[in-house]
Amino acid sequence: MDEDFEAWKEERLTKDEPSSSSQVKSSSSSVQKSSASDEKSSSSVTVFSSSARSSSSAAASSSSMVVSSSSVPVSSSSVAAVNSNSFRDSRDGQAYRIVKIGTQTWMAENLNYETEGSYCYNNDATKCTKYGRLYTWIAATTACPSGWHLPSTTEWETLFTAVGGRSIAGTKLKSTSSWDTDIDGSKICVSNCDVNGNGTDAYGFSALPAGWKSGDFAFEGVDAYFWSVSSAPYGNYYYMQLHFYNEQAFLDYKGYIDALSVRCLKD
Numbered sequence: 001m002d003e004d005f006e007a008w009k010e011e012r013l014t015k016d017e018p019s020s021s022s023q024v025k026s027s028s029s030s031v032q033k034s035s036a037s038d039e040k041s042s043s044s045v046t047v048f049s050s051s052a053r054s055s056s057s058a059a060a061s062s063s064s065m066v067v068s069s070s071s072v073p074v075s076s077s078s079v080a081a082v083n084s085n086s087f088r089d090s091r092d093g094q095a096y097r098i099v100k101i102g103t104q105t106w107m108a109e110n111l112n113y114e115t116e117g118s119y120c121y122n123n124d125a126t127k128c129t130k131y132g133r134l135y136t137w138i139a140a141t142t143a144c145p146s147g148w149h150l151p152s153t154t155e156w157e158t159l160f161t162a163v164g165g166r167s168i169a170g171t172k173l174k175s176t177s178s179w180d181t182d183i184d185g186s187k188i189c190v191s192n193c194d195v196n197g198n199g200t201d202a203y204g205f206s207a208l209p210a211g212w213k214s215g216d217f218a219f220e221g222v223d224a225y226f227w228s229v230s231s232a233p234y235g236n237y238y239y240m241q242l243h244f245y246n247e248q249a250f251l252d253y254k255g256y257i258d259a260l261s262v263r264c265l266k267d
Contacts (some may be wrong), residue, residue: 063257070091072233075207089113089145098266099204102162104155107265108206111135119259121210121218131210131220132260137237140227148264153230153251153263161251163203169249174199175206179244180221197244203246207242213259225260 088095097108110132117139121127134175135143140150147156153158163172179197199207210219232238239260241250254260 019224058122062102068101087145091145097204097206099206100143101203101205104162106157106205107148107264108204110208110210111143111262111264113145115139115143117218117259118143119213121213121220127210127220133207134210134217134263135262137256137257139229140260140262141229143196143262144264147267149267150227150229150262151265153228153238156226156228156251159205163205167248171199171247172202173205173207173240173249174224175208176201178221179209199242209242209244210261212254214254225254225261226263 025210054133085096086095091114099106099108112128112132118133144150160166162170163169176198207224209220209221209224212225223246226240228238230238236253236255238251238253241252
C-alpha cells in the first residue's frame with residue numbers, strides 16, 4: 001500500500017483512537033492480482049438463492065431470548081431453521097442468505113441480532129439494515145444462533161484457500177457495490193488513482209464495508225472487519241479484514257472492547 005495511504009490511515013486512527021490498548025495497525029501489503037487465479041471452480045461453491053432479510057424492527061418470536069454479558073442461556077428454541085434457500089433465526093425472525101464455499105457453509109450477510117454490546121454504525125438503524133450490527137468481541141462470541149459459530153483464524157484460512165488464496169481473497173469475497181473508489185474523494189493514491197474498491201463477489205460471500213467502532217465509528221465504505229474467536233497477543237483477538245484498496249485479505253488483531261462485524265459459520 002502507498003506511503004501516502006499509510007500516513008492518511010495513521011492520522012485517522014490517531015484521531016479516532018479510544019486507547020492505545022485497542023489500536024491496531026492495519027496490514028499494509030498490496031498484492032498484485034494474478035489473472036490465472038481468477039477462474040472459479042464450479043465444484044467449490046454453491047450459492048443458495050436469496051431470501052429477503054426481515055426488517056430489524058420485526059417482532060421477535062415468543063421463543064426469543066436476550067443475551068446479556070452476565071448470562072448466556074442456551075435453548076433448543078433458538079436453533080436456526082435452515083432450508084436450501086436460507087435460514088431464519090427464531091430469536092428475532094430475521095432471515096439470512098447462506099452460501100457454501102468449499103466444505104464450509106457461511107452466512108452470506110452480516111449478523112443483525114440485537115444484543116448487549118452490539119451497535120448500528122453511527123447509531124443509525126438504517127446502517128444495521130444495510131450492514132448488520134457491530135459487536136464487541138465478548139458479544140460476538142455468543143451472538144450466533146445455535147448450530148452456527150464465530151469462526152477461528154484456521155477457519156478463515158480455510159475460506160481463503162477455497163477462493164484461491166489470501167492474496168486474491170479480498171477481491172473474491174467483497175461485494176460488487178458499496179466500496180469506495182478512493183478515500184473521501186481525496187485521491188491519496190499515487191500509482192493507481194482510479195482504484196475500484198468493489199470486488200467480484202465470485203463466491204457469493206458479499207462482504208460489505210461496514211467499518212468499525214473503536215471509540216468512534218470509522219471506515220464505512222473503506223474496510224470490512226470480521227471477528228474470529230481466536231485469541232491474540234496482549235489480550236487481543238484476531239479479526240479478518242478486507243480493505244477497499246487491496247485485493248488480498250488480512251488477519252490482524254484488536255482489543256475486545258472494539259466493535260466489528262460478525263459472519264457466522266455453520267457447525
